[in-house]
Amino acid sequence: MKVVFFGRTSNGKSSVINAMLCDKVLPSGIGHTTNCFLRVEGTDGNESFLLTEGSEERKSIKTVNQLAHALHQDELLDAGSLVCVMWPKAKCALLRDDLVLVDSPGIDVTTELDSWIDKFCLDADVFVLVANSESTLMQTEKFFFHKVNERLSSPNIFILNNRWDASASEPEYMEEVRRQHMDRCSSFLVDELGVVDRAQASDRIFFVSAKEVLQARIQKAQGMPEAGGALAEGFQARMFEFQNFERRFEECISQSAVKTKFEQHTVRAKQISEALRLIMDSVHVATQEQRIHCMETREDRQDRMEFIDKQLDLLSMDCKAKIKKITEEVERQVSNAMAEEIRRLYVLVYKNELHRHIEEGLGRNMSERCSAGITNALQNTQTEMNEGLKPLLPAPVREQVDKLVPRQCFSLSYDLACDKLCSDFQEDIGFHFSMGWTMLVNRFLGPKNTRRALMGYNDQVPRPLALTPVSTSMPPFPQGSMTQEELMVSMVTGLASLTSRTSMGIIVVGGVIWKAVGWRLIALSVGMYGLMYVYERLTWTTKAKERAFKRQFVEYASEKLQLIVSYTGSNCSHQVQQELAGSFAGLCQQVDVTRQNLEEEISDMNNKIELLDTLQSKAKLLRNKAGWLDSELNMFTQQYLHQGR
Incomplete structure (x- = not known):
């Protein structure tokens, strides 16, 4: 919690802080004027030290005089600078509760009040105006707190009329002066600032003597009586007034800790929880939409892969049937053509080198009769296979299927091998009389x-002997009937x-x-x-x-050629079958690549759906936690922050 003390120069701000800390922590008294902001906070160590703004160097201080000397020796410190005084918590009980006390220069030494407010007052929980009871509230003091009231909503302000011990010299005017100060301070808090009502104003205005309280508490710490020494008349009343201020101050600090700190944190926490809930809600919705999209994509890929499998089976059966049909047709066509050419073989026999000539001529005639039709049928079948398998391929591959599965120039090979077939031919051109x-x-x-x-x-083949003896009484059976x-x-x-x-x-x-x-x-x-x-x-x-x-x-x-008619037809049909099977295998390979890509996409979709399920469950959990946290914050606000309203 942060408490800032303001007032005119030499009104006793440092003395009030020292009295509250029960020790001379800050320089005060004659010759010691605070020339910058001093932030007093506790440290767990046993040594006190000084930290200047913008530096991490620790300047060791053992006494208040050393602190005052160090502050006045630093020429870089101005009225807007901040110096942290780290004082051991073991020496000051008030610092053990994480309380930070900020002493300030006199508000009458500068006109840069706005920068002071922006730098030191926006996060303050309590403001203490230390006034001089020997005078009245000045316009400078009022003007500063008017600015504070403009920047902060209902700041907690205490007014200490210090040096009230001076009233002991004129007891006949004490009550009148007290009433006059009370009226003016109450009017300032209630009418001008509007931070408290008329009933609460008396709990925010006190008449004290910080110097007497500090001296009494130091004497008590040293084992001497509090009232010892040269103290003015009415010390006990002023001591009680200061203790009453401390009690009200502690209550205000506690309430401020709840209202100022916790309310701000609660509001911020509600904003964060609401933002988190909205973010998680949007994440949940986005993951749900993405999950639905992924599931639709996966289902589409699965349907397409199932369609490809079914169509591939049907097309495979259809293509096999077409290949079988065209191979049978090729075999029949080649066999018929070869038989026809064999019947016309006498036309080719007209010169030497008969083997080569017959093979070339017969092959040429076979090619003229069969190759064109077979090639056209082959190409038509390949086109039908391409058109049948194209719907199974993606669009980019479908456009390049002719490049991926190129068609090779196909030509039937009629390997007749006449030189081997007719190698044992023996001609007989001797004269033979036709009537011989x-x-x-x-x-x-x-x-x-x-x-x-x-x-x-x-040269008849001898009949084998019967293995079973034949009875002599039975007539012999003929060994075989002659044609x-x-x-x-x-x-x-x-x-x-x-x-x-x-x-x-x-x-x-x-x-x-x-x-x-x-x-x-x-x-x-x-x-x-x-x-x-x-x-x-x-x-x-x-x-x-x-x-x-x-x-x-x-x-x-x-x-001899009649013997290889069926062989030649089978050979040609086998060539056609191999060509069509190769083309179909190439197309099937592209379909397999497409199917493999679909399987990879389905696997990716499964992984993505699993990840989205995890994200969706986590987003839902965090959204529910944000809602639960918001309800808890509402309960906390209703129970602790709004109970007094």
Whole structure:
């Protein structure tokens, strides 16, 4: 609590403070005039020291004379300076209650009263006007407190009419002078300042002698009687008056501590609690809105990820079906085209290097027949896959999907490998009479069966022996039924073996024919047979050999190529499948990246929602605490601050 003493020069302000502290703390008396503001407060140490304004240096003082000397030696101190006098609490009981007493220069020494009020009076709890009872209240004193009253609301003001011991020399005028001072001081407090009412004014005006009280208390502290020494008549009354002032002063300090300090702090605390409540309320609302936004965002991301998963499954099945369909179509188209080209293979066989030429020509024809359609179907399928997967991608990626998943130039590869297929081809361009025995058999049985018939039908696969013994009473079962072709081969083989064993067969057959048709018909037949032989032999030229060679090679290559028709179709369909699968995998990779980003966003939203929940709960807790604190402050104000109103 802060108490400020004001008055004109040499009115005894320092003496009043010393009397209240029961010790000579501040310089007072003849030759000692306070030239600056002195702030007296207690210290827990045993040594007193001095602190000047703007300096942390401690100036040790042991006696009042040293203090007075130090104050007068400091040339930098002016009337508006502040000096802190730290006095041990053990020496002054009044300083133990955190009471601060401020002594001031005379208010008649300067005109800078406003700066004094701003600097030293705005936080003061009690003002003590020390007046000289040998005179009356001066306009300077009234003017100062009028300014204080303008700046502060209802300040606590005490008026001490000091040096009342001078009235003892004129006892017949004492009561009249006292009444005159009382009326003027009461009028000043009640009518001019309006800080108290008429009934309370008597408790704020006192007639004392600070010098007598200080001397008596020092004597008492030294073990001597209080009334000892040269004291004026009426000392006990003046001593009682000073004690009454101290009692009223303590009551006012206590009430001021509650009303001035606690009320200000209570108002400030209510303002802080209200501001805190509003802030926490706004934080709670903001976190609630942000939480709702985050939950909506998370739900949107989850719905989109679920949509992506479902659509990706559907599109995967659809794309697989399209890939399967187009690969089957490619295989069928390539197989049909290759079969057609094999049937037209004789057109390509016209020069040397047949293997390479057939492979290049057949591949070129296959490319002309199949590649364009397959490529268009492939590109259409890729476009359909892109359009199907684009809705699953975010807008920036959707615009750059062609760059992220570039389409490569696709061309079917028809790897026929004719050089390997026809590596065992053996041409036969020797002369063969068309009506010869070998050619006739070949015409009816084919090349393989002709060789078997002419060379003997002895290359039959032996039948395996039965593992279970066969009963002799049962007839033997045939080992296997012979086909019609095998039966024909067997008959011709028997006939050939018969004619090859003996020439008797020729004579017998010739004789039979001679008897049946006659020799003229036989001669004509032999002549015609010979002419045919001569004609064919003469026409067997290089061109005929070339035609025979082409025919043999076409038949052989066609037979071999027929074996790889399905393989080539499967190979082409596999190429298309790989291309489409690669494109779909690239698109799926972009979808997976989008899905991963969605998962990260959902995780971030979960963390943010958790953080917002924590903030929301804390904001709600602090808001409730602010409301509880406000109610507690209202109860405190009603119970302690407004109880006397």
